[in-house]
Amino acid sequence: MSDLQRGTCRRIAIEEAFCTAAVLTALREWAAAAGADEADQDLLSFLFDQELPGPRRVRRQLLDLEDERLAVMDSGGVDVQLLSLTAPGVQALADGPATALTARVNDQLAEVIARHPRRFAGLAAIAPQDPRSAAREIERAVHELNLNGVVINSHIRGESVDGERYWPIFETAQGLGVPVYIHPGSPSALLAPACTSYGRKSGIYGFQAEIGLHGIRLICSGALDRFPDLRIVLGHLGEGIPFWLWRVDDTRPANGSRGSRPALELTPGEYVKRNFMITTSGVNCHPALRFCIDEVGADNIMWATDYPFQRTEGAVEFMRSAPISDDDKHKIFHRNAERVFGIAPLAAAVGGG
Ligand code: MN
Numbered sequence: 001m002s003d004l005q006r007g008t009c010r011r012i013a014i015e016e017a018f019c020t021a022a023v024l025t026a027l028r029e030w031a032a033a034a035g036a037d038e039a040d041q042d043l044l045s046f047l048f049d050q051e052l053p054g055p056r057r058v059r060r061q062l063l064d065l066e067d068e069r070l071a072v073m074d075s076g077g078v079d080v081q082l083l084s085l086t087a088p089g090v091q092a093l094a095d096g097p098a099t100a101l102t103a104r105v106n107d108q109l110a111e112v113i114a115r116h117p118r119r120f121a122g123l124a125a126i127a128p129q130d131p132r133s134a135a136r137e138i139e140r141a142v143h144e145l146n147l148n149g150v151v152i153n154s155h156i157r158g159e160s161v162d163g164e165r166y167w168p169i170f171e172t173a174q175g176l177g178v179p180v181y182i183h184p185g186s187p188s189a190l191l192a193p194a195c196t197s198y199g200r201k202s203g204i205y206g207f208q209a210e211i212g213l214h215g216i217r218l219i220c221s222g223a224l225d226r227f228p229d230l231r232i233v234l235g236h237l238g239e240g241i242p243f244w245l246w247r248v249d250d251t252r253p254a255n256g257s258r259g260s261r262p263a264l265e266l267t268p269g270e271y272v273k274r275n276f277m278i279t280t281s282g283v284n285c286h287p288a289l290r291f292c293i294d295e296v297g298a299d300n301i302m303w304a305t306d307y308p309f310q311r312t313e314g315a316v317e318f319m320r321s322a323p324i325s326d327d328d329k330h331k332i333f334h335r336n337a338e339r340v341f342g343i344a345p346l347a348a349a350v351g352g353g
Helices: 021-033 041-048 053-063 067-076 095-115 131-143 164-176 192-199 206-220 241-251 268-275 286-296 312-320 326-341
Strands: 012-018 080-085 120-122 150-153 180-183 232-234 276-279
Touching (some): 012 180, 012 326, 021 053, 053 067, 080 095, 080 326, 150 164, 180 206, 206 268, 241 276, 241 286, 268 276, 276 286
Parallel strands (some): 080 120, 150 180
């Protein structure tokens, strides 16, 4: 293996957040109207709390789509950011205004990508609380705006994304051949009470517990038998699922329904390898990466920096110096993202193949 110096391997970062002024305003109005329980002030603090330098920087960097972002990408060595609307998205807002907002967000995103087609790609924002409208927006975002997939920011007003009510979203994504990225937000009512004390809502526990649960529920719901070509993307090295997979497979036989449990065509591990992609966002840990390569395969892993919440340089250095083969590094740094998100590869001589 080599350390793949800059310029020898394209670097596509695929969990990179932004926000728009219109979404910020809508969230501020919603948070003011909602009770403290409903509006997760911890999660929203980075958008609203301008007293502290950390949130101030994060908000500035979320709202900037070109100037500072491109400068950070250039200095850190990131070739492409796949942009997605930051959590909590518009999922808590009323259906109509939320859907209208996502159209504005996606238009704005497409304009930025059009100005910098070699630096940015993007995921469509949707309002999954209105699944039919969300499906139509996905079609528009892919057909008219050439966006590369869809982001859902965790649970939908407390409901897990596997509910059949949301299957039109998955049906449309499968039909268009675009993946659905399930990104964390603040824990739903299922988990929030257990995570509130000691500040465990975020990356210390709540984010990965919630999204890992959605991932397992998607498998067990039968949604992946109904949509066998659907591609689900989970960040944070799979939100714990790869680590649990042996036990999940051992416990959950592939065939036979029992109670509310539908019969499944495959084992959970087979769905993970067929339908899931995981990303390195927020987990710059070499042993964990090597484990995930063993467990789910390097073809199913993509790199991310989680801008602006995590440091770009740390994510670049983690991947550049990873003790894995050059071939796997090329897959994780760019080849898998090109394949899964339909990002045009560079000429082989430039991109390193
Ligand atoms: Mn993120």
